[in-house]
Amino acid sequence: MATAHSRAAARLTMAPAVVLLLGWMLIPLAMTLYFSFLRYNLLMPGTEEWIGTLNYQYFLTDPAFFTALGNTLALVGGVLALTVCGGIGLALLLDQPFWGRGIVRLLVIAPFFVMPTVSALVWKNMLMNPVNGLFAAVARGLGLQPFDFLSEAPLSSIVLIVTWQWLPFATLILLTALQSLDRERLEAAEMDGAGAVDRFVHIILPHLARAMTVVTLIQTIFLLSVFAEILVTTNGGPGNATTNITYLVYSLSLLQFDVGGGSAGGIVAVVLANIVAVFLMRMIGRNLDL
Amino acid sequence: MARAATNRRKLVLTLLAWTVGIAMFFPILWTALTSFKTEAEAIASPPSFLAFHWTLENYAEVQARSDYFLHFMNSVVISLGSTLAGLLVAVPAAWSMAFVPGRRTRDVLMWMLSTKMLPPVGVLIPIYLLFRDSGLLDSRIGLIIVLTLINLPIIVWMLFTYFREIPGEILEAARMDGAGLREEILFVLLPMAVPGIASTLLLNVILAWNEAFWTLNLSASQSAPLTAFIASYSSPEGLFYAKLSAASTMAVAPILILGWFSQKQLVRGLTFGAVK
Numbered sequence: 001m002a003t004a005h006s007r008a009a010a011r012l013t014m015a016p017a018v019v020l021l022l023g024w025m026l027i028p029l030a031m032t033l034y035f036s037f038l039r040y041n042l043l044m045p046g047t048e049e050w051i052g053t054l055n056y057q058y059f060l061t062d063p064a065f066f067t068a069l070g071n072t073l074a075l076v077g078g079v080l081a082l083t084v085c086g087g088i089g090l091a092l093l094l095d096q097p098f099w100g101r102g103i104v105r106l107l108v109i110a111p112f113f114v115m116p117t118v119s120a121l122v123w124k125n126m127l128m129n130p131v132n133g134l135f136a137a138v139a140r141g142l143g144l145q146p147f148d149f150l151s152e153a154p155l156s157s158i159v160l161i162v163t164w165q166w167l168p169f170a171t172l173i174l175l176t177a178l179q180s181l182d183r184e185r186l187e188a189a190e191m192d193g194a195g196a197v198d199r200f201v202h203i204i205l206p207h208l209a210r211a212m213t214v215v216t217l218i219q220t221i222f223l224l225s226v227f228a229e230i231l232v233t234t235n236g237g238p239g240n241a242t243t244n245i246t247y248l249v250y251s252l253s254l255l256q257f258d259v260g261g262g263s264a265g266g267i268v269a270v271v272l273a274n275i276v277a278v279f280l281m282r283m284i285g286r287n288l289d290l
Numbered sequence: 291m292a293r294a295a296t297n298r299r300k301l302v303l304t305l306l307a308w309t310v311g312i313a314m315f316f317p318i319l320w321t322a323l324t325s326f327k328t329e330a331e332a333i334a335s336p337p338s339f340l341a342f343h344w345t346l347e348n349y350a351e352v353q354a355r356s357d358y359f360l361h362f363m364n365s366v367v368i369s370l371g372s373t374l375a376g377l378l379v380a381v382p383a384a385w386s387m388a389f390v391p392g393r394r395t396r397d398v399l400m401w402m403l404s405t406k407m408l409p410p411v412g413v414l415i416p417i418y419l420l421f422r423d424s425g426l427l428d429s430r431i432g433l434i435i436v437l438t439l440i441n442l443p444i445i446v447w448m449l450f451t452y453f454r455e456i457p458g459e460i461l462e463a464a465r466m467d468g469a470g471l472r473e474e475i476l477f478v479l480l481p482m483a484v485p486g487i488a489s490t491l492l493l494n495v496i497l498a499w500n501e502a503f504w505t506l507n508l509s510a511s512q513s514a515p516l517t518a519f520i521a522s523y524s525s526p527e528g529l530f531y532a533k534l535s536a537a538s539t540m541a542v543a544p545i546l547i548l549g550w551f552s553q554k555q556l557v558r559g560l561t562f563g564a565v566k
Binding site for chain 2: 006009013016018028029031035093094096100101107108112116117121122126127134140164167172176218221225227228231232233249250253259265269270280285
């Protein structure tokens with residue numbers, strides 16, 4: 001079918017995209033790798049020198065790294081648990097017959113389209129603020145002491161904000177998967193006397209397994225790089241309480257101007273993300289019937 | 291009897307679903323309402339939901355104080371520009387992957403996807419330094435370049451899944467009739483792929499509009515799109531709730547409406563066809 005002529009055309013049409021992405025991936029990454037072996041501070045230009053793996057030794061033994069790694073895992077793990085469980089619940093609910101399904105669906109997915117800086121600032125100031133926020137007003141109305149979310153439980157508060165942003169995504173994917181479930185199987189199981197719990201555990205959950213995996217892996221990629229939400233709410237603090245790896249590398253490079261140390265951190269972040277990416281690529285590769 | 295029970299069940303489900311829906315939407319609704327209050331009413335305790343003095347002064351104020359329109363246009367230019375540039379590069383690539391697949395097509399697709407998994411902090415410093423040295427920091431063109439590159443894999447992948455649904459025989463027939471490559475893509479493929487291209491455009495404009503790593507790190511006063519502009523409210527200005535709300539409402543409303551139209555494409559685009 002494909003002639004030699006069209007083969008040549010294929011190479012030609014593919015070239016721009018491949019060259020651009022190859023450049024985007026290789027050039028900056030090679031530079032980061034090179035910088036990570038240098039003593040290189042933007043405040044002391046001209047003093048760059050090769051120091052081997054010293055940056056890595058500093059970065060990987062810095063207590064801030066372990067705090068950031070722990071925070072990253074807590075953030076990713078917390079948001080994943082909440083969005084996958086919440087998403088299954090919401091998808092099951094939205095799949096039921098009720099009045100105004102279309103509108104409720106729009107309301108539920110809306111948070112996904114709110115830009116990260118807006119959602120973080122709205123939650124921080126208008127909802128969670130211990131003096132003027134809505135939650136504080138509700139607490140006072142109930143005779144309770146207002147809770148200072150971002151000082152008392154900073155990481156959990158950020159988990160809550162990010163969960164609100166990603167729950168719609170999980171819900172939408174799981175709902176799409178749920179709607180492809182063969183209704184006759186469910187009805188047949190019901191005829192055979194299977195209860196609601198049995199049907200959920202033995203028919204619905206296995207059917208959703210793939211969608212759950214996809215949701216988990218795709219969200220992990222994005223959640224490893226949560227940045228704006230931290231920048232505008234806590235700046236990584238108090239102390240290092242909400243600093244994740246992404247924020248730590250940002251603050252090393254662009255706040256402390258330590259290019260060498262920041263680059264070593266960047267490479268560590270790339271390695272961590274690749275571990276997740278390998279699983280995701282296998283998953284998608286298996287579903288790609290070429 | 292059975293009918294009545296079904297109806298009661300439906301009523302309970304309706305109440306439950308609406309409660310959940312309104313709870314999820316509430317922060318957005320609250321922001322929109324607050325944008326019409328005066329600053330004093332915005333922090334009043336107990337807060338009022340609808341019984342307040344409605345005013346548009348915050349909107350006028352936000353524009354007057356900080357040239358909101360400039361940042362809005364930055365967002366429009368950057369998100370549309372990066373998506374169109376991405377389509378220009380991606381259409382030919384997706385054409386060859388969908389209609390002239392070779393032994394390595396699959397590997398190339400997977401490799402393109404893998405670039406999407408590169409964490410941005412891994413390349414933050416080189417990009418920042420390259421941009422600083424070439425004068426691209428705080429420029430619209432610089433942000434267009436970066437956003438084109440980070441969204442290119444999604445654009446190629448989405449176009450590929452849409453193109454594959456178009457029968458290749460039609461393109462072949464056009465080729466037999468003597469159409470060149472350019473005619474084949476421009477006049478035969480594109481008209482048939484309009485819905486798919488529109489979906490791709492829509493989703494990528496949304497993603498670019500909301501992108502908040504590169505826009506925050508590479509822009510300052512001149513080229514700041516709305517993501518970075520709103521972030522400036524994290525300083526004490528954020529205490530002006532009504533103005534923060536007005537700026538936020540204007541930043542979110544247009545893309546929220548676009549987003550509501552693109553639910554289906556969202557699933558397809560962001561799962562790379564793994565869930566349909």
